[in-house]
Amino acid sequence: MSVLTIRLADVSHARLRALAEHRGISLNRLLEEFAARAAAEFDTELRYRVRAARGDAATGHALLGKLDDASGDRG
Numbered sequence: 001m002s003v004l005t006i007r008l009a010d011v012s013h014a015r016l017r018a019l020a021e022h023r024g025i026s027l028n029r030l031l032e033e034f035a036a037r038a039a040a041e042f043d044t045e046l047r048y049r050v051r052a053a054r055g056d057a058a059t060g061h062a063l064l065g066k067l068d069d070a071s072g073d074r075g
Contacts (some may be wrong), residue, residue, distance in 0.1 A: 016030060016031070
């Protein structure tokens with residue numbers, strides 16, 4: 001496990017502490033949750049970009065058209 005020191009404005013620290021208290025968790029746990037969510041979003045974006053780079057735009061548009069047709073969306 002690592003230790004990380006961050007600098008926050010006093011008002012940001014107070015707001016985060018209040019949020020953690022509202023959720024019934026420690027400030028440390030709240031920041032761990034935020035970090036995990038940010039890492040998951042980053043991983044998802046990377047996977048998307050890799051797949052998009054390998055993909056074919058015409059095939060992608062055709063698939064999206066099928067989804068639109070199946071959902072009844074004609075817009």
